[in-house]
Amino acid sequence: MVDREAEREVPPKGLPGTPAREYLTVAQLNRTVRAAVDAEPALKGIWVLGELSNVKPTRTGILFPTLKDDLAQVSCRIWPQDLARMPFPPENGMKVLAHGSIDVYEKGGTYQLAIDRIERFGVGELHARMEALKAKLLAEGLLGRKRPLPPFPGVIGLVTSDSGATVRDMVRILVRRFPLSRIILVPVQVQGTGAAEDIAEGIRVANVLPEPRPEVLLVGRGGGSLEDLWAFNEEPVARAIFASAIPVISAVGHETDITIADLVADLRAATPSEAAEKAVPDQEALRRDIDQGERSIDREVRHRLDESVRDLEEVTARLGDETTGRLDEAEKELDRLDQLLASLDPSRVLRRGYALVSREGAVVDRVGSMSPGDNVTITMADGSADAEIHTVHPGTM
16 A cells, blocks of 8 residues: 555656756645744734634634734634634624634645634723723722602603614603603713713703703613713712712613613613613503502402491481480380389379368468468369468377
8 A cells, every 4th residue: 555645755757867856845845834823832822912804703613803903914714613602792893802823724725824813902001991990999999979850750861872773662662661751861972082972961961951950860872882981980970970960870771781870870771772771761551550549449448438438327227226225214214204104193192082171372381371361262172262261180190
């Protein structure tokens, strides 16, 4: 069997009539270059600064972007497993520090930077600046204040860019959830040179608007890189938020983006859309709460009315029993008094043969009160008679 590999390693002899020369095949050349590269520590685990381009998905999931600067470019490769571990997806135009090693592709005679990690360029410095400002504001007491928000704001201020999807989404959500609120937009620059000062001025302007001025401010912008959001990490914005007499909801970037503005604001929303949701109540939820409250009140009123009716019936029954008992006792007492009164009726005495003596309409009850010559009336059961007293015989009774 012919050893083809060994055959390629041995340079063939020169052709007849030509001087013999040693040379490499293309494959040998590329293999030699690869070996040299593999043996060079300076080309392993290196960081390369550049701008990503030609970032596009492939069927296999392997990315083959280009890393470039103003003077040159280099082809790159990112395996799917390395891509999955990266903190953010590579994008065209992104300036990054790419970590990896040089890999020679023998068959094509090319080399690539095999990237296993990427970082946004300048992020470390920005984070350091952010932490320094955070410590300064914390020492001054600007990070702890959290004022309550109005439950039903009549006027809402938006301090953000007047273009793009962010402001449209916020307005749409505010109108859908609570159409009774009036919305005032204070347009500001949210990115680039001068953005921080413009945002701070927008907050101050919102605070001096003529009445009715906003009762709550939504300050923010949509997502982006740390550099894009950096205006909201600047000191002027932080101090303007703290100085605002109107409570502020910060609405910067995505859920994972936390800025200095978020820390100073009275409430932090993960996204501008969430800020709009937190700023106003949901009219549909309010209707459900009102309906539920009406049903609860109706049930309570009916329950208490039923209890009152039962109590009234019990009291009425008890009073009826007591009244009946008292009436029976009163009737018995009346009968007894009737009998007593009947027993004391003078007419009954007179019918037994007794007489009643009166003088000038007054009953004479003692003989000693009469004198001879007195005119008296003698009343008996069947009538009366007038008489004159001739003689008085006082007795011993």
